[in-house]
Amino acid sequence: MLDFTDTRTAFSIKSDRDIRRAYFMYKLISYPWLVKMANPMIRFASAIRFPINWIVKPTVYAQFCGGETIDECGPVIIKLKEGGVSSILDYSVEGSEEEKVIEQALQETLRVIDYAASNENIPFTVFKPTAFGNSNALEVLSTSHSPDAESVKEGDKFRQRIQKLCERAYGYGIPIMIDAEDSWYQEIIDQVVMDMMANYNKEKPIVFNTYQMYRHDRLERLKQDHARAKKEQFFMGAKFVRGAYMEKERERAEEMGYEDPIQPDKPATDRDYNLALKYTLENIDDFAVFNGTHNEESSRYMAELMDELKIARNDNRCWFSQLYGMSDHISFNLANEGFNVAKYVPYGPVKFVLPYLMRRAEENTSVKGQTSRELMLLKQEKDRRKR
Numbered sequence: 064m065l066d067f068t069d070t071r072t073a074f075s076i077k078s079d080r081d082i083r084r085a086y087f088m089y090k091l092i093s094y095p096w097l098v099k100m101a102n103p104m105i106r107f108a109s110a111i112r113f114p115i116n117w118i119v120k121p122t123v124y125a126q127f128c129g130g131e132t133i134d135e136c137g138p139v140i141i142k143l144k145e146g147g148v149s150s151i152l153d154y155s156v157e158g159s160e161e162e163k164v165i166e167q168a169l170q171e172t173l174r175v176i177d178y179a180a181s182n183e184n185i186p187f188t189v190f191k192p193t194a195f196g197n198s199n200a201l202e203v204l205s206t207s208h209s210p211d212a213e214s215v216k217e218g219d220k221f222r223q224r225i226q227k228l229c230e231r232a233y234g235y236g237i238p239i240m241i242d243a244e245d246s247w248y249q250e251i252i253d254q255v256v257m258d259m260m261a262n263y264n265k266e267k268p269i270v271f272n273t274y275q276m277y278r279h280d281r282l283e284r285l286k287q288d289h290a291r292a293k294k295e296q297f298f299m300g301a302k303f304v305r306g307a308y309m310e311k312e313r314e315r316a317e318e319m320g321y322e323d324p325i326q327p328d329k330p331a332t333d334r335d336y337n338l339a340l341k342y343t344l345e346n347i348d349d350f351a352v353f354n355g356t357h358n359e360e361s362s363r364y365m366a367e368l369m370d371e372l373k374i375a376r377n378d379n380r381c382w383f384s385q386l387y388g389m390s391d392h393i394s395f396n397l398a399n400e401g402f403n404v405a406k407y408v409p410y411g412p413v414k415f416v417l418p419y420l421m422r423r424a425e426e427n428t429s430v431k432g433q434t435s436r437e438l439m440l441l442k443q444e445k446d447r448r449k450r
């Protein structure tokens with residue numbers, strides 16, 4: 064019986080010290096003014112090269128990141144597995160337009176794929192597609208009917224890089240997920256990823272695209288993609304998230320005077336999220352489903368639907384996922400009930416991962432109720448252990 068209030072299971076791999084640190088971190092980021100102040104201070108400190116590793120690394124970094132390098136993540140991967148949870152290494156360095164940086168990111172992602180292939184506790188690989196393309200070109204290719212020659216050339220380079228990553232993953236038979244980002248880059252990403260699926264998903268789902276269900280057109284898109292997959296006879300890999308860039312999307316749409324791509328309200332996002340899960344689980348012979356959420360209801364919904372549809376809890380086509388350092392009560396309780404769970408484990412040098420960490424801190428301040436939920440569960444566990 065799935066019980067997300069079971070803190071003994073949720074924090075089984077955490078020592079008393081880990082619990083105290085997590086409590087302290089969540090307490091800090093529960094003050095919006097502090098998070099607001101920390102952002103410019105950290106930026107300033109990095110700009111003047113003031114050393115901040117000593118304060119960031121044992122605190123917020125340790126809470127949300129696995130390590131600075133792939134190897135440094137080793138102990139975290141082992142620890143998570145003690146609680147039955149797998150890991151997905153996420154190279155969380157922000158992208159750049161420079162060819163040299165793009166090439167470095169490509170090499171690092173290939174290394175992650177190699178590493179994942181040799182480690183049974185890493186069932187997936189992942190990357191952010193905008194790290195591998197010129198953003199201007201991706202936008203032109205996504206939004207214009209007659210792209211200029213330069214953008215087309217950049218688009219070809221983007222496609223080749225994505226192909227290289229998918230090809231490597233396919234060689235090992237290890238699934239690879241492509242994150243979703245801003246909507247104005249997404250069309251070309253969707254086209255390339257669907258072509259990769261058509262190429263590499265003939266025998267089993269290897270390539271996964273991400274559907275952001277806060278967009279009002281995604282449920283329809285999912286069905287269209289499914290129709291193509293059936294026609295061309297390949298499997299669909301579908302990762303579902305609600306979407307991380309709502310404010311930015313709404314602001315840009317208003318500023319530039321085009322239709323807001325986001326759902327009218329949260330219940331509409333929740334409805335389409337569940338409908339997408341239902342649609343894919345009911346067609347499970349054509350899909351692999353990856354449910355990336357910190358929402359208890361969406362997690363419970365998928366778990367119950369799997370039981371109802373008699374899909375085995377450990378069926379390799381169905382996965383649940385949360386970010387490292389967040390919502391352990393969902394991850395470990397699902398794993399304890401026999402479901403497949405993998406945490407996204409971000410990694411990278413401290414100074415390059417700072418934007419990721421600031422986003423996590425801001426998100427935890429702004430996502431209604433999430434910080435208080437973490438604090439409440441951690442306190443409950445502290446009290447339980449005292450008793």
Ligand SMILES: Cc1cc2nc3c(=O)[nH]c(=O)nc-3n(C[C@H](O)[C@H](O)[C@H](O)COP(=O)(O)OP(=O)(O)OC[C@H]3O[C@@H](n4cnc5c(N)ncnc54)[C@H](O)[C@@H]3O)c2cc1C
Nearest residue numbers: 242243277304305306307328329332355356357358384385
């Ligand atoms: C493993 C994992 C992988 C992820 N990968 C990606 C990714 O590739 N791309 C990406 O964009 N995000 C990604 N995310 C983040 C994700 O999109 C959400 O921002 C985050 O998980 C919060 O949503 P939720 O489902 O956890 O919870 P909830 O707290 O239930 O939902 C919050 C979300 O609901 C939506 N929402 C809130 N208010 C409204 C409103 N008024 N109208 C419409 N919608 C609203 C927003 O999307 C908001 O983020 C990932 C998250 C996880 C856990």
